[in-house]
Amino acid sequence: xxxxxQNLEETYKSILRTFxxxxxxxxxxxxxxFSKVLLEHQISPEELVSIHRAVIEELYPSxxxxxxxxxxxLLEVMMGYGLAYREHQxxxxxxx
Amino acid sequence: xxxxxQNLEETYKSILRTFxxxxxxxxxxxxxxFSKVLLEHQISPEELVSIHRAVIEELYPSxxxxxxxxxxxLLEVMMGYGLAYREHQxxxxxxx
Numbered sequence: 084x085x086x087x088x089q090n091l092e093e094t095y096k097s098i099l100r101t102f103x104x105x106x107x108x109x110x111x112x113x114x115x116x117f118s119k120v121l122l123e124h125q126i127s128p129e130e131l132v133s134i135h136r137a138v139i140e141e142l143y144p145s146x147x148x149x150x151x152x153x154x155x156x157l158l159e160v161m162m163g164y165g166l167a168y169r170e171h172q173x174x175x176x177x178x179x
Numbered sequence: 180x181x182x183x184x185q186n187l188e189e190t191y192k193s194i195l196r197t198f199x200x201x202x203x204x205x206x207x208x209x210x211x212x213f214s215k216v217l218l219e220h221q222i223s224p225e226e227l228v229s230i231h232r233a234v235i236e237e238l239y240p241s242x243x244x245x246x247x248x249x250x251x252x253l254l255e256v257m258m259g260y261g262l263a264y265r266e267h268q269x270x271x272x273x274x275x
Binding site: 095098110114115118119121122131143149152153159160161162164178 | 191194195198199206207210211213214215217218224227228231235239242243245246248249251252253255256257258259260263264266267270271274
């Protein structure tokens with residue numbers, strides 16, 4: 084299954100709608116499945132924050148600018164985890 | 180340096196204020212340093228999202244509920260990365 088960043092945003096938007104409308108088991112299940120897709124496509128955690136930011140801006144255009152900007156800080160801090168995650172992948176690849 | 184979750188929230192709140200007031204190099208530098216502290220303390224990426232959520236709720240109590248709830252979805256999806264990250268740590272520990 085080929086997923087572009089655009090596709091991922093659309094998928095995340097759809098999951099977010101399900102999640103917000105009825106915070107059900109279904110929403111959590113979809114979140115877990117989406118997490119697997121992201122990891123399979125080696126999407127970094129900071130890219131996930133970037134997808135989240137884009138979807139929030141699209142769904143809630145009137146959201147205060149500080150809230151959107153705060154996601155940029157979350158993205159920056161998450162970059163450290165992205166580095167650790169890529170280190171994990173290269174470590175794992177060397178073990179195979 | 181011992182950091183409780185409460186301390187981490189206070190530190191993140193202070194960094195967020197710096198970051199939002201003047202989106203300067205200083206804000207980015209503090210973000211990178213904070214990222215290192217979190218990794219040293221083995222704080223998972225979903226815990227970082229949880230800290231972000233708590234700080235946003237505290238600084239912006241009038242933020243729409245959907246925006247706060249959307250961070251719960253981000254947290255759920257981020258859990259997959261937390262698992263991968265812990266796998267990385269156990270892999271690394273076995274190699275030492």
